[in-house]
Amino acid sequence: MRRYRSIARAAALETLSDPLGLLLSVSAMAVIVLASVFHIHQFGESWRMARDATLSSILVFMALDAVFSSIRAVRGEIESGTLQMALSHSVSRFGYCAARFAGLFAACILSFAPVVFTGLSIILGAQAGGIAAAQSGDIPLVWGPAVAAASASITIPLLAGAAMNRFANARFAVSATVCALAVSAVSYAALLFYARSSQIAMPEIHSAALRMLPAIALLLPPVAVLAAAAQAFSFRFGENASATLCGVFCIAMLPALGNHYLSETLAEGGSVPWGYAGLAAAASVPFVLAFLAAGAALLEAKDM
Amino acid sequence: MEYALAVDNVRKTYRDFWMRPTVHAVKGVSFSVRAGEVFGLLGPNGSGKSTTIKMILGLVRPDGGSISVFGRSPRTVEARRSVGYLPELSYMHPFLTARETLSYYAGLCDLDRKTARMRIAQLLEMTGLQDAADRPVGGYSKGMARRVAMASALVGKPGLLVMDEPTSGLDPVSTSEVKTLVKTLSAAGMTIVMSSHLLADAQDVCDTVVILNRGEKAAEGRIADMGSSLEEYFLAKVGDARNFKVAEFLA
Amino acid sequence: MRGFWAIFRLEALALARSKTLAMLFTASAAWTVAAKYLITGDGTAEGFRALYLRYSLGIVFSAVLVCLAAAAAGSISRDRRMKILQLTLVRPVRHFSVALGRIAAMTLSGAAVLAVCAAIAFCIAGRGVQCMHKYEPALEDPVEAAGKLYSQYMADYPDFRERASKLPKRDIMRYLIQHVMNEYETIPPGQTHTWRFPGAGDGASAVRIRLTEMFGRLDAPSGVFAYRGRKGGLGALTGGVATVSLDAAAGSGTENGPSELSFENTGRTGLSLHPRTDLLLLSPAGPQAWNFVRAVIVMACVLVAFVSLGMLLGACLSRSVAVFCVLSLLFVMAVSPSVTESYPDPLEGSKVDRMSLALTDFAASMSAPLNAFDPVSRLEETFCVEWSDVGKAAALNMLLLPFAFSFLAGFVMSRKSTVSL
Structure with a gap:
């Protein structure tokens, strides 16, 4: 078990070290903030905009991260010969594929957790702004502290990552990602506390943010299936061909990826039950296993 | 005298993103190679051989000093016209x-x-x-x-052929073929600069060698003047072999 | 020069043998054919043609642009990672031609894919169709008109003066230009309006008009256009748009000035239109075949610009970051013009909104030269892609940008090799 854990750890570290993951998660956060702050397009519905931007950004950017990180990592291992090195040890092909996948997916979740917190902050801010506007009759704006918290979640980690790299020789992308997680979580918590103390937080604001969580969880299974598929394809095909195959596979999966149904459920005051997220996760397991097995079979058939 | 290659007091320090020095790869190395000569650039791993070669090829910009290939800067297209390069891999x-x-x-x-x-x-x-x-x-x-x-x-x-570890990873027959080729090309008037840490190879083909150690020139001279064993001369200039504590590890 | 050709050949072989080009070619051609069966249109031949071209050639063009820009961004960094680049850089070849050769090979490969798909699209939706030169009415320059409005408002309205003092003049002018562009004319029943078309000449044979406020009309709009003795009646509209043929009417002389188009509203309700955007005089410009050829040349020009940009980014950045940046730039460039167009009154927005608008405006203005020619929508509407546009597109995208970007890429390559080797 220990050997698979070290494969998973190496895969996670490799994914986190790649600046692409950081770039994608920062882009996702920027899209959420910008889409919500520029209220002029929103016809006074910044809360809907914040919610849709959060769900869409997480899905699109995380899927991109999972697919491209999988492909690049596997092709990089094949080209540099480290795959041969790993397989010359006593690890099974399936175990290797599964451990790599687990490490990569964990890294993707870690990279995108700050995006979730940022989205929740902005949603909270949009709702608070909406309530304030309803009372004053002004145009609804996203609550200032929420924008500040979200902006801090983007800028502080980048600066901290640079500082860690400059003064402690730490990897920029890894330290920035870890810092983003910490800053966004703390910002969200501080925002909740501040809202409560400012008498702005109403029960529905809090519950609306919490209702997002199962909806976000529902986005993870398709991303996991995509990551497993990308890994399997890249054992056999080159980078471009694997990316194209993933694109085709993604188009085929598109109906299942649509989060607008979730948005509508949430918009009507409903919530996505956690059970649905569990069911989706369970339904994705056979697909992930099938792709891991396919990856192992392709690896078995590969002359290295 | 016309030199095919003249390296004068070149220095190179690699820096990180923040421009902090990470490695002082070459610290003021000078040597010159006459036309038609086979010149060996010897030294242990990390001695600055590859960096020196890359500076000769114009791939790496020296921080100080100058290099001229047939009288021109190696970063010019004209100089590159007369240079051939065989990389290590x-x-x-x-x-x-x-x-x-x-x-x-x-x-x-x-x-x-x-x-x-x-x-x-x-x-x-x-x-x-x-x-x-x-x-x-x-x-x-x-x-x-x-x-x-x-x-x-x-x-x-090319008038100047630069070879980075030309015999690395080759079997004895191929190694011998390469050495014969080097001698033939030299006899035909081509100037050859080769880096190697295989001293026997250098001894067989080189006319002159320079030994680099930790980015500095440790010795320079004609092979004929270095006594019967280049290896002994090399160890005397570069230092003893590292004392690997194999027994401790195996125990 | 031989160095350039060697690199050109190498990149072409790399594309051909990596199967990327084959996949792109197969997928593009298959989609161009399949779209014929998947698109039904609005039941009219024109409707089908427009929809088919938008969703076949339009999508293929976008796909080729994205794929090749991404491939260009990955090309140099891939060679640098595999350490093959240093073997090229030590040869007597100028570093900018390393980038230029690759740009040429990629663009030609993409242009070949586009040409084949355009040929298929022409066979499906272009045969027997004539394309048209379009002429816009000669109206006052919108910037000048906005300037006059600004002076007038400043003089006459103290309210405006007060608000304007708090805002940058650029924002106000932008609003006024938008206002001028959206200004519409209403033609009451029984009245005639005229517009001047100085460039149209004698050959104009049709008018294309888009009417606004079609909702809630009690009767079908009707009226008569007249131009140089030819007349045509406004008939059925599809989605508010009608193309009216002008025929020589027996016995009628030149009623208007030599370059004037007149419209007499013979209906019972007034008609509204934006003359700056919704009224065009058309004259025949030959068969669509040549129009397709010109459109493919313009598409290839745009392709060169993005491939060059991708190459420059690839020389500067690591592969994945370069690919991400070039795709993001493509997205921003594609989206920003429509965002600025649809932006409502910038004077009503907050400071943050004005800032976002300025940013989007900047992105739109940067991409304006690339978006200006829009070959696919011209094919859709059977408008002629003029040779003058082809010339402008070629001058900017085939001469200026690739050389400029290649020089920069060559410079970066020679500097960056010191770090990455």
Whole structure:
């Protein structure tokens, strides 16, 4: 078990070290903030905009991260010969594929957790702004502290990552990602506390943010299936061909990826039950296993 | 005297993103190579041989000092016209055949079609690759790939051939072939600069050597003046072998 | 020069043998054919043609642009990672031609894919169709008109003066230009309006008009256009748009000035239109075949610009970051013009909104030269892609940008090799 854990750890570290993951998660956060702050397009519905931007950004950017990180990592291992090195040890092909996948997916979740917190902050801010506007009759704006918290979640980690790299020789992308997680979580918590103390937080604001969580969880299974598929394809095909195959596979999966149904459920005051997220996760397991097995079979058939 | 290559007090420090020095690779090295000479650049790993070679090729910009190749800066196109390069590992486009690879480098050397075709045929014959000339080099063995790389370096008939570890990873027969080739090219008037840490190879083919250690010049001279064993001379200049504590590890 | 050709050939072989080009070619051609069966249109031949071209050639063009820009961004960094680049850089070849050769090979490959798909699209939706030169009415320059409005408002309205003092003049002018562009004319029943078309000449044979406020009309709009003795009646509209043929009417002389188009509203309700955007005089410009050829040349020009940009980014950055940046730039460039167009009154927005608008405006203005020619929508509407546009597109995208970007890429390559080797 220990050997698979070290494969998973190496895969996670490799994914986190790649600046692409950081770039994608920062882009996702920027899209959420910008889409919500520029209220002029929103016809006074910044809360809907914040919610849709959060769900869409997480899905699109995380899927991109999972697919491209999988492909690049596997092709990089094949080209540099480290795959041969790993397989010359006593690890099974399936175990290797599964451990790599687990490490990569964990890294993707870690990279995108700050995006979730940022989205929740902005949603909270949009709702608070909406309530304030309803009372004053002004145009609804996203609550200032929420924008500040979200902006801090983007800028502080980048600066901290640079500082860690400059003064402690730490990897920029890894330290920035870890810092983003910490800053966004703390910002969200501080925002909740501040809202409560400012008498702005109403029960529905809090519950609306919490209702997002199962909806976000529902986005993870398709991303996991995509990551497993990308890994399997890249054992056999080159980078471009694997990316194209993933694109085709993604188009085929598109109906299942649509989060607008979730948005509508949430918009009507409903919530996505956690059970649905569990069911989706369970339904994705056979697909992930099938792709891991396919990856192992392709690896078995590969002359290295 | 006309020198094919003159390296004068060159220094190179590699820096990180923040421009902090990470490695002082070369610290004021000077030497010169006469036309037609086989010159050895010797030293242990990390002594600055590869950096020096890259500066000679114009791939790395020195922080100080100067280099001239046939009287010109190596970063000019004119200087590169007279230089051939054999890298340590045979980096090649895997999707090209040997013939296409040579044709590509002939194009880069500005050879006209007729000359290129003739020279490629000669080089394929010289390296014994005629039968495999139309197979993608991605499927070649290490030795074959090395021969293609050697042919690529020679396709422009350079005045100065720079070889980075030319015998690394080759079997004894191929090593002997390379050494013979170096001697033949030298006899034909080509100047050759080779880096190596295989002292026996250097002793067999080089006229003059410079020994680098930790980025500095430890010694320079003609092989004939260094006594019967280059290895003893080298160890005397560079220091003792590292004392690996194998017994402790095995225990 | 031989160095350039050697690199050109190498990149072409790399594309051909990596199967990327084959996949792109197969997928593009298959989609161009399949779209014929998947698109039904609005039941009219024109409707089908427009929809088919938008969703076949339009999508293929976008796909080729994205794929090749991404491939260009990955090309140099891939060679640098595999350490093949150093073997090229030590040869007597100028570093900018390393980038230029690759740009040429990629663009030609993409242009070949586009040409084949355009040929298929022409066979399906272009045969027997004539394309048209379009002429816009000669109206006052919108910037000048906005300037006059600004002076007038400043003089006459103290309210405006007060608000304007708090805002940058650029924002106000932008609003006024938008206002001028959206200004519409209403033609009451029984009245005639005229517009001047100085460039149209004698050959104009049709008018294309788009009417606004079609909702809630009690009767079908009707009226008569007249131009140089030829007349045509406004008939059925599809989605508010009608193309009216002008025929020589027996016995009628030149009623208007020599370059004037007149419209007499013979209906019972007034008609509204934006003359700056919704009124065009058309004259025949020959068969669509040549129009397709010109459109493919313009598409290839745009392709060169993005491939060059991708190459420059690839020389500067690591592969994945370069690919991400070039795709993001493509997205921003594609989206920003429509965002600025649809932006409502910038004077009503907050400071943050004005800032976002300025940013989007900047992105739109940067991409304006690339978006200006829009070959696919011209094919859709059977408008002629003029040779003058082809010339402008070629001058900017085939001469200026690739050389400029290649020089920069060559410079970066020679500097960056010191770090990455």
